[in-house]
Every structure is written in structure tokens, then in C-alpha cells.
Amino acid sequence: MSIQTSKIKLSAVEKHFTSARGERQVAVSPLDLEIQSGEFVCLVGPSGCGKTTLINLMAGFEQPSAGSVTIDGRPVSGPDPDHIMIFQDYGLYPWRTVLGNVLFGLQAKGIPAGEARDRALATLELVGLRHAIDKHPHELSGGMKQRVAIARALAVEPSVLFMDEPFAALDAFTRYHLQDELLRLWQETRPTVVFVTHDLDEAIALGQRIVLMAPNPGRIQRVLEVSLPHPRERTRDDFAFFRRELFTEFHLVHQMALQEAEYSI
Numbered sequence: 001m002s003i004q005t006s007k008i009k010l011s012a013v014e015k016h017f018t019s020a021r022g023e024r025q026v027a028v029s030p031l032d033l034e035i036q037s038g039e040f041v042c043l044v045g046p047s048g049c050g051k052t053t054l055i056n057l058m059a060g061f062e063q064p065s066a067g068s069v070t071i072d073g074r075p076v077s078g079p080d081p082d083h084i085m086i087f088q089d090y091g092l093y094p095w096r097t098v099l100g101n102v103l104f105g106l107q108a109k110g111i112p113a114g115e116a117r118d119r120a121l122a123t124l125e126l127v128g129l130r131h132a133i134d135k136h137p138h139e140l141s142g143g144m145k146q147r148v149a150i151a152r153a154l155a156v157e158p159s160v161l162f163m164d165e166p167f168a169a170l171d172a173f174t175r176y177h178l179q180d181e182l183l184r185l186w187q188e189t190r191p192t193v194v195f196v197t198h199d200l201d202e203a204i205a206l207g208q209r210i211v212l213m214a215p216n217p218g219r220i221q222r223v224l225e226v227s228l229p230h231p232r233e234r235t236r237d238d239f240a241f242f243r244r245e246l247f248t249e250f251h252l253v254h255q256m257a258l259q260e261a262e263y264s265i
């Protein structure tokens with residue numbers, strides 16, 4: 001029998017910000033969450049409910065105001081090259097070629113030039129960009145840029161991939177395509193993935209678990225387990241079942257957010 005160990009553990013995590021006017025803003029209220037090694041977890045919720053704050057706490061870009069965030073049992077004290085973040089705006093270096101962008105992380109890790117090049121080329125092959133290695137980011141479509149960002153992240157074989165609305169700026173077809181591609185890569189290399197989205201269908205297509213958050217203060221409303229094998233067929237009844245579950249819950253969250261907004265106007 002294998003004992004599952006949690007990869008990421010949040011215990012009573014809180015995050016407050018102080019606004020320019022000196023008002024205290026509770027972005028995340030005491031919150032507990034455990035993510036298993038190799039798991040694919042989606043964080044969903046309306047704008048402002050603390051998704052980015054939460055993923056930044058896990059990735060080490062923010063420190064909690066209270067509580068603890070650990071990965072592999074160690075407190076997260078800052079960004080770690082083994083835990084890579086992929087952003088919506090790709091974060092590519094415009095002056096580097098596609099290959100140069102993917103090589104960057106490998107060189108930063110001190111991997112010898114020949115091996116780095118082999119690994120970069122192999123990863124670019126995986127994301128279907130072997131033909132575009134000499135192009136610069138401005139010559140690429142949004143979908144291709146995000147593929148480069150994914151290749152750059154995966155090339156260093158991270159144990160955790162954090163993704164904050166990575167496909168939000170892409171058109172629907174490119175988004176479906178990259179969702180399928182990401183799933184294939186995740187199944188091949190099996191990192192732990194924490195994926196933020198406000199697209200409920202995207203969360204159901206991808207996540208083994210969906211953490212639905214509610215705003216004011218940012219908290220977990222419900223955790224939904226999606227017990228469907230990947231790849232998931234969006235037109236099937238079982239997909240529709242999870243869709244109904246999540247949308248029903250989401251409407252509750254949305255109603256609460258609207259009521260709170262009315263009170264605060």
C-alpha cells in the first residue's frame with residue numbers, strides 16, 4: 001500500500017494587505033489546503049477572491065501574515081527553481097529566440113551547454129515547436145508564446161508547476177488545444193500542478209480537484225473532486241454533471257459577492 005504524502009500544505013494561512021490609505025485588506029482568511037504530489041488542482045473563483053494571492057504564497061512570491069505554507073515539509077521562504085510559475089503574459093525574453101528562452105532556465109541551473117541544448121530541443125519537440133526554435137517572441141502567436149513558456153518551465157523538470165490564468169488571453173480554440181497539450185505533458189512528466197482559472201469549464205476539463213474560492217475575505221467555499229479520467233469529453237453527460245455542481249455552487253458565491261458589494265457601496 002502506498003502512503004500519499006502531501007506535497008504542498010497550507011495551515012491556517014492568512015494574508016493581509018494594507019492599502020495606500022492605510023486600510024487593512026484581508027485577501028485570504030484562515031485557510032487550510034493540502035495538495036498531493038503529482039496532483040492537478042484548479043483554483044477557481046470570482047475576481048478578487050484571492051486566487052493570485054494564494055498561488056503567490058505557495059510559489060514564495062508572498063509571505064503569509066499568519067499560518068504556514070510548506071512544500072515537501074519545508075516552509076516556503078521564497079521562489080525556488082524547482083517550483084516554476086507560468087503567467088498569463090508569458091514572461092518571455094523578447095531579445096532571445098525560442099530556443100534561447102528555453103535554454104535560459106537550464107543555463108541558470110548550471111547544466112552543461114550540450115546537455116542543455118538537447119533538453120531544450122526535446123522539450124520544444126514535446127510542445128510542437130521544434131520548427132520555430134530560431135524565431136523571436138514577436139513573431140509568434142499567443143498560443144505559441146505560451147507553449148514556449150510551458151516548454152521553458154518543463155525543461156528544468158520542476159516538481160511543481162504553478163499557473164495563474166495561463167490561457168486567459170487566448171482564443172477558445174487555442175485554449176482547448178493547450179489544455180489538452182498541458183494534460184498530455186502532465187501525464188508524461190507528472191509534476192504537481194496548481195492551476196488558477198476563472199473559467200469553470202477549464203477547471204472541470206483539467207482538475208482532479210477543484211477548489212472554489214469565495215471573496216471578502218478570500219476563502220475556500222467548496223472542494224470538488226472530479227472523478228473522471230483524462231482526457232475529458234466536454235460533451236458527455238458526466239462532464240455536464242460536474243458542470244452543474246460547480247455552476248450551482250458558483251452562483252451562490254456570486255450572489256454573496258453581489259450582496260457584499262451592495263452593502264459596501
Ligand SMILES: Nc1ncnc2c1ncn2[C@@H]1O[C@H](COP(=O)(O)OP(=O)(O)O)[C@@H](O)[C@H]1O
Nearest residue numbers: 017018025027046047048049050051052053054
Ligand atoms: N499587493 C497588494 N496590495 C494590496 N491589496 C492587494 C494586493 N494584492 C492583492 N490585493 C487585494 O487582495 C484581494 C485578492 O486579490 P487577488 O489575489 O489578486 O485576487 P484574484 O487573483 O482572485 O483576482 C483583492 O481585494 C486585491 O485588491
Ligand SMILES: [Mg+2]
Nearest residue numbers: 051052053164
Ligand atoms: Mg488573479
